[in-house]
Amino acid sequence: MATTTATHLAEATVPLQATSLTTGLAVRQAARNGTHHSPTFGLAPSYLQANLIVLPSRYASDFRILCARNPVPCPLIAESKSLGCWDAVKSWIDGVSDDGISRELDIRRDAPRYTVYKDSKLAKFECADIVEEWTEDHIAFFIGCSYSFESALCDAGLPPRHALLNCNVAMYRTNVPLCPAGVFTGGTYIVSMRPYKKKDIETVRDITRPYIATHGEPIAWGWDAVEKLGIKNIAEPDWGAAPLTMDGRSLSEVFGDDENVPVFWGCGVTPQEAVMRAGIEGTIMGHAPGHMLVLDCRDWDIVKQQ
């Protein structure tokens, strides 16, 4: 893992081969024609990136209610315009039209990589498309992604640690229960974690608060939050890279330190886990972790001052 102290975020995080992918459409087209198949972090800055979940129609109603009841970890941005539709979506964001979310879309090919589950068991991992699995009975859902507020943190001079270190954000299972919805019971919040200096946490809260469609402000912060959330070892995330100090030490080595305070946000992995835990039948599809669907709408389209 990189232990660079690079502070120029763009240099540190944008894959060199992909600097021409500066819009959502460009990323989708490159994924569709097979010229781009790596993670999307740093691509098409300011274009909204989405978590993708595709479900058989009989679970759609319960899934919408799951999202409505748990909007912090499961912010629903859009869904297939109609049953089986893979080339147009209906917007769930006030003030953003259906076409404003994304046009010229092929949900089955436009993420760089996909995951396929059959009867709640992994069937394909990091496959190129889901053309074969998609049926007329499937509905796709787009869920907000915290990449959106990360640009705002960078602009404010508070880039997330994992971006500076050019690695994936650390994600953890917690014991905080989701509000159940129909078949989706027993789920818990998944969180992403970005360490910040104690003195910066209120600013970080303020910056991310308006991004209510992409997880918004943190759900917990501070060293005591680790235990409260039921996280056993901060040094061993369930997904993503182990979190480090800027000089490359494990975060567990600086426990209690005011310079490296863990700050936790709701995470878009939550609905995928909830769907898997529900043990539902049929073919479920999603993007492969990190390989998001990049949309046409921009980060600022979903910012909401209440």
Add this chain to the structure above:
Amino acid sequence: MATTTATHLAEATVPLQATSLTTGLAVRQAARNGTHHSPTFGLAPSYLQANLIVLPSRYASDFRILCARNPVPCPLIAESKSLGCWDAVKSWIDGVSDDGISRELDIRRDAPRYTVYKDSKLAKFECADIVEEWTEDHIAFFIGCSYSFESALCDAGLPPRHALLNCNVAMYRTNVPLCPAGVFTGGTYIVSMRPYKKKDIETVRDITRPYIATHGEPIAWGWDAVEKLGIKNIAEPDWGAAPLTMDGRSLSEVFGDDENVPVFWGCGVTPQEAVMRAGIEGTIMGHAPGHMLVLDCRDWDIVKQQ
């Protein structure tokens, strides 16, 4: 406390003196002119009843975000049409107009009883109105109330136990954290509890699920949920009446019984507690517990099939 086994809900629960109060407007007018000052349970059947919270304007934005992030315990129905406005509201419910929520309104007098807090300390309890305390800087918020789905449960032949026993529903503090929002940190879910037979729980979930603006389906159920939610003693609720079996025994005497399984819903006391815990300054007002503001819109206006 009543230990009646009356099964005719209307007889058991409608205060005799108030049978003429059959619409939201009638209840509001009776509260306004001082002829009705008791709890509102059973009044104006099918008219939506709301929890009321009135805040100084500087906390309004954070409070809206608190509700948006925690829609199950804090479903925001409407708010003052403009700063300081007490006679008209702006609807937060899709498909219900501002006037559809309530017309001919005086938020300062239309609940039968009020509570006033100054600098987070109780200043007045069960006072008749808040005309003196209301200022041009106040904003009122209406939060959904579970009385709405109780009618639906009665219609389905599954009346809540507390209605059959003609007492208030049992409410408990839990250890389930709210998603924080601005000044509102450290809050936890408050839940209401209605015991049901194990075999009826899935039906009860189905019936209450569409009431997403009034807490929706339960957040937890089963005897093991008591400990999971951090409830120390099911027989001693933090608000409302101690829950009983139909033959008048304490619920703690039948622990593990399939005939009296505790079922927990998000509760509209949650935002009041969250506001109090935030230790904010100035004059905060609300309805007195049980003395709700009765609106013009009907239960079915807020039912949503997703």
